[in-house]
Amino acid sequence: MxxxxxxxxxxxxxxVFWTLDELKLxxxxxxxxxxxxxxxAPAYLAMNPNGRVPTLVDDGLVLWESNAVVRYLAAQYGAGSLWPVAARERALSDKWMDWATVNFAAALAPLRQKRTTGGADTGLAAAADRVDRLAGMLDRTLSASPYIGGVGLGIGDVALGPHVHRWTLLDIPPDRHPALRSYYLRLCTHGAYKRHIVDKLA
Ligand SMILES: N[C@@H](CCC(=O)N[C@@H](CS)C(=O)NCC(=O)O)C(=O)O
Incomplete structure (x- = not known):
């Protein structure tokens, strides 16, 4: 188990919860x-010395770093669906995993913090400009394909999905980046995205 x-x-x-649910595990x-x-707790730190969540254990394999966990689950249990088998096809989704974390999530962080906990406005205008530029990159990509790596839901969408949800919670004109908005609505048709991301993340 x-x-x-x-x-x-x-x-x-x-x-990770979304991936497990998507793969019906x-x-x-x-x-x-x-x-x-x-x-x-020492027992937890022995599994994950970062003292962070998530941690996954599967048949003796102990794994942390959420993107690595998603990649593992997709490769082990989702070949041909979340995990495109052809390396060249998979790379198109995979690159967005890193981008989602390193660029998009990082740029969104101060705006989300302001929205959820308030505080000073210092640097927020620059952060909003950066988020808008990155959202524009997503919008252009998603004008050409329904999912971030191509025609089907993949690992890139799993990494991006939470941050796109949080982007929709910002005070942004509804007609800004229409392909990105449509993508969000498309993700929302996936029950597991709705259950674990839309209904749970502020
Ligand atoms: N790079 C790590 C980051 C893990 C991380 O920072 N997790 C946060 C929650 S999003 C955490 O454990 N915070 C402490 C807590 O929940 O008490 C990953 O992607 O798994």
Missing amino acids: IEVWGRSSSSNAAK DYALHKAGGEFGGLE
């Missing part, structure tokens, strides 16, 4: 992190 440590309000854990959930705590 696959085991996962995490909490539903964590975007990194939510990607059973798993045991150990609530950890945030209000559940437990990340400094």
Whole structure:
């Protein structure tokens, strides 16, 4: 039985829950992190020395770093669906995984923090410009294909999905980046995205 440590309000854990649900895999959930705590327990640190969620255990394999966990689950259980078998096709989705985390999530972070917890406006205009530029890149790509790596839902969409949801929660004119908006609505037709991302992440 696959085991996962995490909490539903964590975007990194939510990607793993979404993937497991998308692939219709059973798993045991150990609530950890945030209000559940437990990340400094020696037994937890022995599995994940970062003291962060998520952590996945599958048949003796202990894995952390959410994108690595998503890649593993997709490769092991989703070949031909979430995991395009052809390396050249997979690379088109894979590159967006790194981009989603390193660029898009990082740029969104100060705007999300302002939205959820308030605070000073310093640097927010520059952050909004950067997010808009990155959203424009997504919009252009998604004008040409329904999903970020091509015709079907893939690992790139899983990494991007939480941040696109958070982008829609910002105060942005509804006609800005229409292909990105349509993509969000397309993701929302996936029940597992709705359950683990839209309904859970602020
Ligand atoms: N790069 C790591 C980041 C993990 C991370 O920072 N997780 C956050 C939640 S999103 C965490 O564990 N925070 C402490 C907590 O939940 O108590 C990954 O993608 O898995």
